[in-house]
Amino acid sequence: GQQLNQSPQSMFIQEGEDVSMNCTSSSIFNTWLWYKQDPGEGPVLLIALYKAGELTSNGRLTAQFGITRKDSFLNISASIPSDVGIYFCAGQRSYNTDKLIFGTGTRLQVFP
């Protein structure tokens, strides 16, 4: 099945650094979602994006819906140890009950 390409695959950073990750697709999506998954838990929704070019923040997190509708970006500013986890992008082609297509994940490790 289709998966979205997410990069980087993993990141090892120092506490306080900023983080950027992105997600690309060969298809157009109408919705982009960003999730974080902690070990042994389900994905938790961070940010939802519904319009091309949209820029949305949630605390230290900022995500953007790419203008081409084929990509999305997530930035984390001033990382802290609890930011550790796997970050997934997910795209949805229609606005309602369409399935989510998930990215391959970015594994973030933050060192104090």
Place this chain on the structure above:
Amino acid sequence: DTAVSQTPKYLVTQMGNDKSIKCEQNLGHDTMYWYKQDSKKFLKIMFSYNNKELIINETVPNRFSPKSPDKAHLNLHINSLELGDSAVYFCASSHARPGLSEQFFGPGTRLTVL
């Protein structure tokens, strides 16, 4: 206050057995999903129900049968379990309205087939 709950959290069973996983959501959503996450953490949709009606059925072996007794529940029954069925299974739910279709996930059920 649990939004999407699943039972059991862990399930260890022998090959060939039949098992069920239950999911309940108290968010008032009308759409529920089952996803499978493999050992490489790839998340893939299996099924989706809207108002108790099956609307998404990916290429899943027919040993997997979802059942939705009402809008708040979506159970997954698996017959004749195989080694390759070992994975974490996530239930999720959402509204079916434009701009409100964020999916919320349960804590997962880790299935191990021996």
